Amino acid sequence: xxxxxxxxxxxxxxLARTPYIAFLGxxxxxxxxEMTAILPFSxxxxxxxxxxxxxxxxxxxxxxxxxxxxxxVISGGQRPAKTIDVTIDYLRPxxxxxxxxxxxxxxxxxxxxxxxxxxxxxxxxKPVAAIRGxxxxxxxx
Amino acid sequence: MVKPPxxxxxxxxxxxxxxxxxxxxxxxxxxxxxxxxVSISEARGAIRAPWRADLVGDPKTGVxxxxxxxxLLDHVCGLAIRSANAVPQGTLDLRIDYMRPARSKADLxxxxxxxxxxxxxxxxxxxxxxxxxxxxVATAQAAFALIGGGA
Numbered sequence: 001x002x003x004x005x006x007x008x009x010x011x012x013x014x015l016a017r018t019p020y021i022a023f024l025g026x027x028x029x030x031x032x033x034e035m036t037a038i039l040p041f042s043x044x045x046x047x048x049x050x051x052x053x054x055x056x057x058x059x060x061x062x063x064x065x066x067x068x069x070x071x072x073v074i075s076g077g078q079r080p081a082k083t084i085d086v087t088i089d090y091l092r093p094x095x096x097x098x099x100x101x102x103x104x105x106x107x108x109x110x111x112x113x114x115x116x117x118x119x120x121x122x123x124x125x126k127p128v129a130a131i132r133g134x135x136x137x138x139x140x141x
Numbered sequence: 142m143v144k145p146p147x148x149x150x151x152x153x154x155x156x157x158x159x160x161x162x163x164x165x166x167x168x169x170x171x172x173x174x175x176x177x178x179v180s181i182s183e184a185r186g187a188i189r190a191p192w193r194a195d196l197v198g199d200p201k202t203g204v205x206x207x208x209x210x211x212x213l214l215d216h217v218c219g220l221a222i223r224s225a226n227a228v229p230q231g232t233l234d235l236r237i238d239y240m241r242p243a244r245s246k247a248d249l250x251x252x253x254x255x256x257x258x259x260x261x262x263x264x265x266x267x268x269x270x271x272x273x274x275x276x277x278v279a280t281a282q283a284a285f286a287l288i289g290g291g292a
Contacts, residue, residue, distance in 0.1 A: 018197075018199070018200075018206070019194065019195050019198075019200065019206075020195070020196055020197060020198050020206030020208055023195050023196060024208070044169050044170060045170055046168070046169040046170060047168055047169075047171075047216075048168070049168070049169065053231075054170075055170035055171075055212055056215045056232040056235070057212025057213070057214070057216060058170055058212060060208070060211040060212070060215065060235060061206070061207075061208025061209070062208075064208055064211065065208055079199065079201065080198070083239050084239060085236070085238045086236070086237050087235075087236045088232070088235045088236075088237075089233075089234050090231060090233055090235075093231065
């Protein structure tokens with residue numbers, strides 16, 4: 001059985017093959033079928049040195065990568081899904097600390113899936129940002 | 142949220158080319174991404190994101206990750222607002238549509254236009270392209286909260 005035949009194997013393969021995920025320093029953990037993505041704080045993620053705050057683009061990108069990771073867990077393709085569109089809501093400033101995110105797949109289609117993601121820092125009930133996105137599912141072969 | 146006075150002082154001066162270049166290249170995240178200043182004009186700004194192997198999303202295609210495009214578009218919206226003599230406090234929302242994949246190993250250029258300011262909000266459109274603005278890789282629509290009431 002290939003390692004990509006398990007959800008944990010598919011997640012590990014997705015994280016390892018995406019150079020930009022290494023640039024962010026993003027990790028993810030799987031507990032059963034629930035994935036939590038983790039973006040450990042690093043100085044290079046800062047967008048405003050005087051607050052200081054994470055760059056808004058980093059929060060958006062982290063949540064988008066969380067959606068793609070969650071899709072990789074369920075779909076198991078060799079290729080990542082492709083983003084069609086995302087709408088990012090910024091709810092609170094992203095502070096200079098670790099950030100977490102979880103994705104909810106609202107619909108999986110053969111061609112297009114819809115995913116919501118929320119990111120938080122100190123408290124899950126106080127999200128710092130959220131996205132809704134549509135993703136083109138990979139065509140295998 | 143209360144802003145430290147030095148933050149306001151650093152961000153509210155007139156945006157000359159030196160300040161704009163600093164905003165594009167000297168933020169830790171934009172410096173890490175290697176963003177380059179392209180231009181500013183009234184309520185408009187442009188930034189280049191040079192292709193780099195460690196910023197790729199799918200190694201099989203060599204295309205820059207969509208996450209880099211997100212940060213590029215967010216930042217060029219902020220630059221356009223500063224070019225309109227307003228000071229962004231933060232992004233409220235940012236909608237991005239990906240029209241097509243960028244070409245393999247292509248640099249990306251983003252152009253933003255702050256087309257409407259109210260006392261508290263800036264409305265901005267932006268696009269990212271890999272050579273031809275008429276054939277964009279991605280387009281964006283954003284609303285930003287302003288510090289100090291805007292222009």
